[in-house]
Structure formats: C-alpha cells, structure tokens
Amino acid sequence: MDLATFRADFGRWMTDHAAELERFQRLPTDLDGQFAVLGDLQRVLFDAGWLRWGWPEALGGLGGSSLLRGVLSEELAAAGCPPPFSFGMMEVLAPAVVRFAPEIASWALPALLRGGEAWCQGFSEPEAGSDLASLRLRAVDEGSAFRVNGQKVWTSWAQYATRCILLARTGTAEEAREPHLPPPRQDHRGITALFVDMDSPGVTVRPLRAMSGDAEFAEMFFDDVMVPKERVIGSVGGGWAVTMYVLSCERGAVAWQRQAWMHRRLADLLAAAGGGPGSERAVPEKVPGKAAEKAAAWAGEAFANLYALRLASRRTFRRLDSGEIPGPDASIDKILMASAEQFLFDGALEIVPEALLTGDDADARTWRTDYFYSRAATIYGGTSEIQRNIVAEHLLGLPRG
Numbered sequence: 001m002d003l004a005t006f007r008a009d010f011g012r013w014m015t016d017h018a019a020e021l022e023r024f025q026r027l028p029t030d031l032d033g034q035f036a037v038l039g040d041l042q043r044v045l046f047d048a049g050w051l052r053w054g055w056p057e058a059l060g061g062l063g064g065s066s067l068l069r070g071v072l073s074e075e076l077a078a079a080g081c082p083p084p085f086s087f088g089m090m091e092v093l094a095p096a097v098v099r100f101a102p103e104i105a106s107w108a109l110p111a112l113l114r115g116g117e118a119w120c121q122g123f124s125e126p127e128a129g130s131d132l133a134s135l136r137l138r139a140v141d142e143g144s145a146f147r148v149n150g151q152k153v154w155t156s157w158a159q160y161a162t163r164c165i166l167l168a169r170t171g172t173a174e175e176a177r178e179p180h181l182p183p184p185r186q187d188h189r190g191i192t193a194l195f196v197d198m199d200s201p202g203v204t205v206r207p208l209r210a211m212s213g214d215a216e217f218a219e220m221f222f223d224d225v226m227v228p229k230e231r232v233i234g235s236v237g238g239g240w241a242v243t244m245y246v247l248s249c250e251r252g253a254v255a256w257q258r259q260a261w262m263h264r265r266l267a268d269l270l271a272a273a274g275g276g277p278g279s280e281r282a283v284p285e286k287v288p289g290k291a292a293e294k295a296a297a298w299a300g301e302a303f304a305n306l307y308a309l310r311l312a313s314r315r316t317f318r319r320l321d322s323g324e325i326p327g328p329d330a331s332i333d334k335i336l337m338a339s340a341e342q343f344l345f346d347g348a349l350e351i352v353p354e355a356l357l358t359g360d361d362a363d364a365r366t367w368r369t370d371y372f373y374s375r376a377a378t379i380y381g382g383t384s385e386i387q388r389n390i391v392a393e394h395l396l397g398l399p400r401g
C-alpha cells in the first residue's frame with residue numbers, strides 16, 4: 001500500500017465514521033479516563049485494520065512501510081483525535097523488540113497493537129538519567145533465569161503497563177569499574193535489555209504525581225524478580241545497541257507524531273485567539289505582544305518551529321524505515337521538538353491565560369496539561385543540554401567539556 005492511497009483510504013474511513021470518532025476529540029481530563037477512552041480508540045482502529053499496517057505480516061501486521069503509521073497519526077491529529085498513549089510506546093519500544101527479539105515480538109506485538117496490553121520503558125534510575133550507562137539495577141545469572149534487583153524512576157505510565165523493557169546490569173562489577181573507557185565503554189558492554197512482565201512477583205510500582213497533578217510516571221522497585229532467559233532482547237551484554245535503537249525511534253516516529261499533534265494544537269490556539277484557518281481575521285488579536293505585527297510574527301515563528309521539526313523528524317523516520325540507524329544528528333530533532341513545544345505552549349499562556357491559569361472546564365484543563373507537559377520536553381528522552389553536547393562533540397567536532 002503506498003502512502004497516498006493509504007492516506008486517501010483512511011481519510012474516507014474517518015469521514016464515514018465521523019460520528020463514532022467524535023467522542024475521541026473530547027477526552028476526559030483525568031489520566032485514568034484518558035487511558036480508557038484512548039484505549040477504545042486504539043481498539044476501534046485495530047478492529048478496522050488500520051493499526052496493523054506498517055508492521056511485518058509475520059508478526060500479525062499487514063506489512064507495508066512503517067511510514068504508513070506516520071500517516072495514520074498525522075491524519076488522526078488533523079481530525080482532532082490525539083494519539084492513544086500506547087502509540088508512543090508502540091513507536092518507541094516495539095521496533096526494538098521486532099528488530100532484536102522477533103520471537104518475543106511474534107506473540108507480544110499483536111497484543112500490543114490490539115490494545116490488549118501496554119508497555120513501559122524502564123531505563124532511568126535515581127542516579128542514572130543523562131548518564132544512563134551508569135545504571136545499577138542488577139540482573140544476576142541463575143541458570144535459566146535472571147534474578148533482578150534494583151530501582152527505576154520516571155517510568156511513564158508504568159501503573160498501566162503489562163510489560164517493561166528493562167535495562168539491567170549483567171556484567172560484573174569489575175567490568176563496570178574498568179577505568180580505561182575507549183568506546184565501547186566497559187559499562188556499556190555489561191548492560192542487558194529484558195522484557196519483563198509487570199505482574200511478576202517482586203515488582204512494585206509507585207506512581208509519582210507531577211506538577212500537573214497527574215501521576216504520569218512512576219518509580220518501580222524490583223525485589224528478587226525472576227526473568228526467564230528467553231526474555232532477553234538482543235544478546236546478554238548487548239543492551240546498549242537496543243538502547244540506542246530505542247532512542248533513535250523516539251527521535252523519528254515519536255517526534256513525527258508529536259509535531260502532527262502540535263500542528264493541531266497551534267490551529268486550536270489560533271482559533272481560540274480569533275484567528276487561524278477559517279477565521280476572517282488573518283492575525284489573532286490576543287497573541288503575545290498585543291501589537292498585530294508581533295502577533296503575526298509569533299504565529300509565524302510557532303509554525304516555522306513545527307515545520308522545522310516536521311522536516312527533521314521526517315528525515316529520521318525515513319532513515320529508520322530504510323533500515324538505517326540514525327546517528328548523532330537525530331539529537332537535533334530532539335532539540336527542535338523541545339523548543340517547538342515550549343514556544344507553542346508559552347504562547348498558550350499568553351493567548352488563553354484565564355483558561356490556562358484558572359479555568360476549570362475541559363478545554364482549560366487540557367491547555368494546562370499541555371503547558372505543564374511542555375516543561376518536561378527539555379528533559380524526557382534525553383535533556384536538551386545532553387543533546388547539545390552530542391551535537392557539539394559529534395557533529396561540530398568541538399572538544400569535550
């Protein structure tokens with residue numbers, strides 16, 4: 001199926017099912033409610049066959065380019081339907097399981113696509129965020145299984161997850177402490193990725209409330225959790241390659257989904273300000289700076305930011321689709337994504353301040369959630385400082401430090 005035909009067919013299907021899709025354009029404002037409703041959207045899309053495109057036929061998909069998945073999320077966003085939560089996890093984590101552990105993918109991917117389960121990303125630890133390779137959660141070889149002990153933190157939506165892609169240290173402590181660190185670093189070699197059932201005995205999830213009031217992430221504790229060896233993703237000690245691939249996918253398809261949704265939110269914001277597509281006024285009145293030229297300049301800059309992100313993530317998405325693993329230049333996508341998102345929702349604070357600061361209806365709460373979440377954009381998936389270090393050292397050849 002080519003992209004244009006898919007876009008046209010899906011567009012027609014959405015028009016035919018407009019009444020059924022309407023309830024997904026206005027979500028509950030609490031996280032549990034959103035999970036439930038967006039889970040329904042996922043099932044509707046799966047039952048109609050759309051969600052299976054872009055995944056291998058051998059793994060329950062309908063085949064075709066992974067870019068079809070990008071078209072799907074773009075068309076959904078244009079129609080005002082946010083991507084289901086598991087879309088993000090699907091794009092971040094599932095390609096790595098498909099690539100590095102096809103046997104696991106053969107049974108786990110169909111369940112994920114169907115909305116029968118949700119996955120989470122167990123990478124960060126209290127002392128290992130930016131310096132992920134220093135992670136300490138340990139998996140000890142006990143024959144047919146690993147015994148896992150340790151803690152993770154900031155795991156998005158872990159309380160809803162049925163599986164976790166967990167990074168664990170399987171190398172010896174001596175290996176991890178090796179002082180000579182030419183790449184690949186010793187501590188990079190001692191890491192293994194595991195596919196862990198969240199209902200395994202010894203797993204405890206404690207949701208953490210963010211400043212938005214929502215428990216959008218959690219800390220996870222692993223006490224003597226036994227993980228069978230067949231749940232290794234890739235090879236024992238080869239978890240760093242899995243990690244790098246996961247992060248590339250986060251820069252490609254996920255950034256693409258995000259820009260699609262932010263384009264939609266920009267249109268919503270301009271409409272709320274009395275401008276935007278379909279309005280008689282070309283320049284919204286209430287955009288920052290009050291003066292019309294400043295207002296137009298703000299709207300133009302917000303759009304240009306999103307378009308730059310669109311082009312960068314499109315390039316990364318296409319590279320991933322052709323089997324390439326993007327290099328350090330994908331860090332530029334993450335910087336563009338964070339700055340586009342914060343610029344947009346900083347604008348929302350000026351354009352709809354009453355709603356954002358004190359409003360209590362569903363629209364107001366959604367603007368507030370978007371604004372708060374945009375604060376995290378320079379942190380999750382690798383902070384902007386770290387991305388700039390990567391660009392400086394690996395693309396510009398500047399000296400470390």
Ligand SMILES: Cc1cc2nc3c(=O)[nH]c(=O)nc-3n(C[C@H](O)[C@H](O)[C@H](O)COP(=O)(O)OP(=O)(O)OC[C@H]3O[C@@H](n4cnc5c(N)ncnc54)[C@H](O)[C@@H]3O)c2cc1C
Nearest residue numbers: 121122123124129130154155156376379380381382383385
């Ligand atoms: C909303 C949200 C969702 C998240 N979801 C997940 C998830 O699902 N799974 C998961 O594993 N993790 C998740 N994270 C965690 C995220 O990946 C980490 O927060 C991030 O990598 C930063 O790590 P840290 O919090 O330990 O900060 P630190 O690494 O301690 O950094 C603190 C500050 O120091 C700066 N800094 C650190 N090192 C350097 C350096 N070398 N040069 C310059 N500045 C530096 C950082 O930029 C930052 O400003 C999430 C975070 C957020 C905010």
